[in-house]
Amino acid sequence: MAFSRHIFILALVAGCLLPSGVQALWPIPTTLETGMTALKISPSFSFDVQIEDAPSDLLDAVAESQYYLENDKLGRLVVGRGANDTTALASAMTLSNLTLSLTSGATVDSISSEAIKPLGTRSEEYALTIPADGSAATLTANSTLGLYRGLTTFNQLFYYYGGVIYTLIAPIAITDTPAYPFRGLTLDTSRNYYPVSDLLRTLDAMSWVKINTFHWHITDSQSFPLEVVQYPEITINGAYSPQEVYTASDVQYIVQYAAARGIDVLMEIDTPGHTAIIGATYPDYVACFDAAPWADFANEPPAGQLRFALPEVMNFTASLLSDVAKTLPSSYFSTGGDELNTNCYTDDYPTQQQLNSTGTTLNDALDTFTQSTHGALIAQGKTPVVWEEMVLDWNITLSNETIVMIWISSADAAAVVEKGFRIIQAPSNYFYLDCGAGEWLGDDPTGNSWCDPFKTWSESYTFDPLANLTEAQYGLVLGGEQCLWSEQSGPQNVDPIVWPRAASSAEIFWSAKQPTGAALNVTEALPRLHDVRYRMVQRGINAIPLQPQWCALRPDACDLYA
Amino acid sequence: MAFSRHIFILALVAGCLLPSGVQALWPIPTTLETGMTALKISPSFSFDVQIEDAPSDLLDAVAESQYYLENDKLGRLVVGRGANDTTALASAMTLSNLTLSLTSGATVDSISSEAIKPLGTRSEEYALTIPADGSAATLTANSTLGLYRGLTTFNQLFYYYGGVIYTLIAPIAITDTPAYPFRGLTLDTSRNYYPVSDLLRTLDAMSWVKINTFHWHITDSQSFPLEVVQYPEITINGAYSPQEVYTASDVQYIVQYAAARGIDVLMEIDTPGHTAIIGATYPDYVACFDAAPWADFANEPPAGQLRFALPEVMNFTASLLSDVAKTLPSSYFSTGGDELNTNCYTDDYPTQQQLNSTGTTLNDALDTFTQSTHGALIAQGKTPVVWEEMVLDWNITLSNETIVMIWISSADAAAVVEKGFRIIQAPSNYFYLDCGAGEWLGDDPTGNSWCDPFKTWSESYTFDPLANLTEAQYGLVLGGEQCLWSEQSGPQNVDPIVWPRAASSAEIFWSAKQPTGAALNVTEALPRLHDVRYRMVQRGINAIPLQPQWCALRPDACDLYA
Structure with missing residues (x-):
């Protein structure tokens, strides 16, 4: 040859x-x-x-x-x-x-x-x-x-x-062959709603760069766009409108569309925080529901978290999660668990009464709650996935099989791995696609994005999945993903804010190294990423230009020291 | 009543x-x-x-x-x-x-x-x-x-x-009735090309918020997409491709489409800097053409600036500008004049020979050049428009009628007004829509946007057009505009990066104050801007959501201290 x-x-x-x-x-x-x-x-x-x-x-x-x-x-x-x-x-x-x-x-x-x-x-x-x-x-x-x-x-x-x-x-x-088994993209469809067609288009683009997991953060405090057949009122009262709903059949269609393109759908129903809108249907289940000032009780408006200490809320949540999970073919389901704000419960009478009457702490109640919800998922054959606080901020018992998502900082990976859990790398300091777009809260004209600056493709691309880990721990890193949180995003900008940047993690976790065995290198990568981006545009994805076209046609001519 | x-x-x-x-x-x-x-x-x-x-x-x-x-x-x-x-x-x-x-x-x-x-x-x-x-x-x-x-x-x-x-x-x-006569939007169509349809759609959106000037930065060092009938080779060699050209008839169509929507087209052919690509056709007219390292000669690649000291270049430029200007109905034409890098001429033999043989300085040559190009425009009945360096960095004679654009910093307005010129406020620290998107140069993964941070609509909205000016100078402020420079933009993201943010300056320069006479206020403005944004989306503009829809439906509920 x-x-x-x-x-x-x-x-x-x-x-x-x-x-x-x-x-x-x-x-x-x-x-x-x-x-x-x-x-x-x-x-x-x-x-x-x-x-x-x-x-x-x-x-x-x-x-x-x-x-x-x-x-x-x-x-x-x-x-x-x-x-x-x-x-x-x-x-x-x-x-x-x-x-x-x-x-x-x-x-x-x-x-x-x-x-x-x-x-x-x-x-x-x-x-x-x-x-x-x-x-x-x-x-x-x-x-x-x-x-x-x-x-x-x-x-x-x-x-x-x-x-x-x-x-x-x-x-x-x-x-x-891929270096890591998990290569994902998170999309938040609660803060703002994305029509099904936008999700399908995004799945297409994911498949082109061999991303194999759609981490679907489908609900949050702002809206509950998921139809759950057993709990129709949550969606009726929680979706932004009857048109802004993912029906059960929409979900099946999306999941099948994804699978045919090599993509597993990891759905997340974030609990017990990030659940305020459930209070529109079950006010008794939600503490500090839409309480003011919201900043006293939540990281963003509206306030409201499940009263997880109450047995009826625990049972409701376990049923809700397993009713959804059992409709999905994936082996994984995320229960979230990030940003639980304890202030919400300090003066919450039902919670305090329950804790006092049973002589338990908030931590122990969360332990019981999590074992219940995770137990229901495990009974469905699902492996639970959680955000890092469930391991780092709380003392609760989780199955060894639980997969933990790193998000607050890349520096947190070592502490989670130290506890023996498998992790997915989604650190905000490298992989949050929404960073750098400025403050979205009202009445704060000088405020900036909490995770400033904007993560360019090349900054994301320098991420080292194994940083600070021992060689013996490397096997616990399943892969990683970039995330789009939708406070300032919707179908109007999903293409340009995601593409081609989300290709960075797709390559990090597929290739890990160059064919020569050398580390991935932004200068070598840029001409290839231009190519991927131009091909995406040809296929109808509104991926942004990374540079003037003059540069795209002349590899390295626009490097800082060219 | x-x-x-x-x-x-x-x-x-x-x-x-x-x-x-x-x-x-x-x-x-x-x-x-x-x-x-x-x-x-x-x-x-x-x-x-x-x-x-x-x-x-x-x-x-x-x-x-x-x-x-x-x-x-x-x-x-x-x-x-x-x-x-x-x-x-x-x-x-x-x-x-x-x-x-x-x-x-x-x-x-x-x-x-x-x-x-x-x-x-x-x-x-x-x-x-x-x-x-x-x-x-x-x-x-x-x-x-x-x-x-x-x-x-x-x-x-x-x-x-x-x-x-x-x-x-x-x-x-x-x-x-508008507070200021000039309310603009700048779009750079050289770093990346925008099809005509994208410009027409942008003009529509501009008209909805009563913006009355399309400041069209049509050419730059990277590409020359404008057809000039008298100089066809510049476009043949300077456009990214034959498809990425604004033909003379395209320009006429765009200008007429704009005018029918109450919008004047202020075209800019930036000179004598930002002209490298002209060297692809007239290598003798351009100094330091594509010289390396580019950073020694230019603010961004490629290097290359007109040899303005040469009489033939002066005559060529005056002809080029007036040939274009005479096809346009506007009373205004911008000759640019920003970021002229003197290093480009230090070792440029033709320039130095010309200066030495005539005993003139670079400054005096620029004075002669500018009087020639501006004279040609004035002869066409046009009022010249320039960027602030032409007044602040050089000692050249400009017609009193010349309009000066502030861009480097809002702090520079007072110095320009002090010289008696009318100004347009386009300060990068408030009005540059491209800021905050990170470094676009290659091989610089930790680099940030030069004009970080991202300018949110509300930060832009706090701009005071009259800051640091005396009351007697207020009449020199003609208005202002937000600007999209296209290193990292193209038709793929023009809607979401421009809208609804560019509505900020549209209101500042139309309304100046609330109907009560009170200052404009971000808290009062936000619900109205949501409304404008949602209406734009209904009309097919991909304007981004400013907040989760939960907030858009509940005025002030997502204010920082709500």
């Missing part, structure tokens, strides 16, 4: 000097060998699925891949956008086939089934080979999910100019 | 307690009297233009106003979105007509003609009266431009619920 390690290293070192398309791939694969030969996609190009009784979602994914191949029409990010490639293309061979197959002995199951398996048991790896001589390209994997990941890579390899779809870097050999 | 000063003051003080729609108006009118009577729009409602030979753009504006009236379908920003208004509406009178007329003796001219008159000679004032008894509403003005402003106000008064278009605050009496 014509490609060699030598050429690959040359491509990495020479970067922009080569007429190459290596910059196309995001996340960067585990191993990557490329050549310098032009190769065109044949007008009669076809995908050849060599799998008996191939699942329908794999066939759908193949059809989508074919659609992107033909319709991306992305010009290379060089001056002229491919106009100078016509000479190379005149004599180029054509590629007519990509064959997809599973490794021998692999179970044939749908992408949707593979995508929702427990973390650590999914096979996302694949191998992709594209010869330079026009013979068939091959994509192989141990699962349909792996094939799906390979298809997203295949699509990133091709550019368009003057009616020709092509690559300049054949032959290509890729083997690829 | 039923309304009274008493009711008006009550409405202002009671705010959210009233079932009122006063919060609808932005910018707030000069005087405003409202009642508490519900009034419905008749299904056969019509606009009655009582003007002989009414100009076609006025008739178009009336048709658009009718379209918005019927299609905005904006629910009131209260819990229930109007569901509680049905009782009041059951017995409400219906409004069947709005009559439009000019004051006696007024000249009948098109909106487009009125909109491009010199600053200070346009009449934007109007009076709008809506009786509570169903008799015809009246809109009167001294010009069609004034009528157009009144129509935008009329549309903001009405809400929708259950098939009914209505107000709850009849009778209404408004007289309105």
Whole structure:
């Protein structure tokens, strides 16, 4: 074969000097060998699925891949956008086939089934080979999910100019497997509501960079847009309007849409804080409901938290969570647990009466409550997920299986891991997409964002998932995610505030290192991220430009010290 | 008549307690009297233009106003979105007509003609009266431009619920006139290109808040997207692609579209800095063209500035500017003049040879250059506009008529006014919409935005146009504008990064004070700005939510100390 390690290293070192398309791939694969030969996609190009009784979602994914191949029409990010490639293309061979197959002995199951398996048991790896001589390209994997990941890579390899779809870097050999099993994106659909179509579009974009978890913070104190069949009044009184609801069938549709794209939906019903709006239906269940001044009782308006010490509230919450959880195929469900404000209970008569009459503390009541809600979820076969305060601020008993989300600071990861829990890295100081947009509270014109500054893609990209951990603890890091909290966001800006920035964590937790084994590097990454962003725009995602187009067409020319 | 000063003051003080729609108006009118009577729009409602030979753009504006009236379908920003208004509406009178007329003796001219008159000679004032008894509403003005402003106000008064278009605050009496003649928005279409459709949509949104100037920073060092018939190569070599060009006919269409909406187009071809890309066509005219490291020669890449000391460059630039300016109906044209980096010329042989051979200094050469370019514009009947450095950093002779834009800091206004120039307030520390989005240069992951932090609408709203000036100088402040520079922006985020924030300056420079004569106040303004934002969304502008919807429906509930 014509490609060699030598050429690959040359491509990495020479970067922009080569007429190459290596910059196309995001996340960067585990191993990557490329050549310098032009190769065109044949007008009669076809995908050849060599799998008996191939699942329908794999066939759908193949059809989508074919659609992107033909319709991306992305010009290379060089001056002229491919106009100078016509000479190379005149004599180029054509590629007519990509064959997809599973490794021998692999179970044939749908992408949707593979995508929702427990973390650590999914096979996302694949191998992709594209010869330079026009013979068939091959994509192989141990699962349909792996094939799906390979298809997203295949699509990133091709550019368009003057009616020709092509690559300049054949032959290509890729083997690829994720460094971490969890690569997520959190979206808060409570502070402001996102129509279903915006979620579907976001899931599409997630799949293109191999994000595999949609962490859906679906409810909060401001609104409860989720329909729960057993508790219809919560939504009737808690959604912003009857139109701003995720019906049970919407949720099923979204979950299935996600799974077909290799994405598990980790739903979160945050408790016992972040629940004020439940008080609109069950005023007896919520302490300090809409109390003023809100700042005495909550981190943001409105105040209101579940009276978790009351047995009836505990039972209600356990039922609510398990009624929702049992409709979802995921193995995971988040009960939240962040920002519980104890001031809310200090003068709350029902809570204090209960604590006094039973001789328990607030901490012990929270322990009982959490064991009840988590017990109900575990009984449904779910693994509970919580925010870090449940481990760091409270002394409660959690199953060892519980997964803990780091958010307040990246510095907190070590303390959680020290307790033996598996973690997901979502630290606000690297990964909060809403930071830097200024104060959103009223009557505070000089106030800034609490988590200033804005997290650029490159700042996020410098995150080290294993910082401050011992090697023995590395296995406890399941992965990470960027988060969009929606105080100042909605369908109007979800694309530009999320993309392409959320691709940063997608690569950190898929690739971890360059194919050379070197650390990820912002300077190497930027041209590839431009490429991903321009491709997203071609597919209808309003991803922001990271730089003037002049820079995007000239790798490194706009570096600080260029 | 039923309304009274008493009711008006009550409405202002009671705010959210009233079932009122006063919060609808932005910018707030000069005087405003409202009642508490519900009034419905008749299904056969019509606009009655009582003007002989009414100009076609006025008739178009009336048709658009009718379209918005019927299609905005904006629910009131209260819990229930109007569901509680049905009782009041059951017995409400219906409004069947709005009559439009000019004051006696007024000249009948098109909106487009009125909109491009010199600053200070346009009449934007109007009076709008809506009786509570169903008799015809009246809109009167001294010009069609004034009528157009009144129509935008009329549309903001009405809400929708259950098939009914209505107000709850009849009778209404408004007289309105702008405090400042210049209310602008700057958009940079060079760093990244915006399709024409995005500019038209932005002009629509500008018109809704009575912004009257589109300051079009059309070219810069990165790209030259403007077609200049006399110099086609500049665009062929300077636009990002043949598709990313504003053709001469595009410009005419945009200018006419703007004028019909009461908006003058102030075009800027920034010189002699910010011109690197001209070097792609005229390498002899540009010093330090794409020189490295760029940071030695320019504030951002690429380096490159006109060799303004050379007579042929002076003549070329004067021709270029006047060739463009003469195609535009505006009385104003900006020659820019910011961020001229003298390092670029230190070792530039052609410049130094010219200075040495003529015994002139760089300053004197700039003086000659500017007098030449400005002279060419003045000969075309244009008033030159420049950025503040032309006055503060250089000792050059400018016409007294020159208008100076403040941008580096609001603190610089006094020094410019001290020299007797009229100014436009565009200070980066209040009005730059791009601030706070982090570093865009490559290889600088910890870098922040140079003009951090993000300017929230409320921070911008606290700007005082007359700060540090003496009363005798107040007349030199023509107005102001917010600016979007496009290093990290494009059509993907223009709506959410501009709206509703750019409405801040629109109100500052239209209203200056509340109808009570009190200073503008962020707490009073927020509910009205929510209203404007939600109406923009109804009309297809992706304006961001300023707060969770929970807050938008509950005025002041999310204030810092609520």
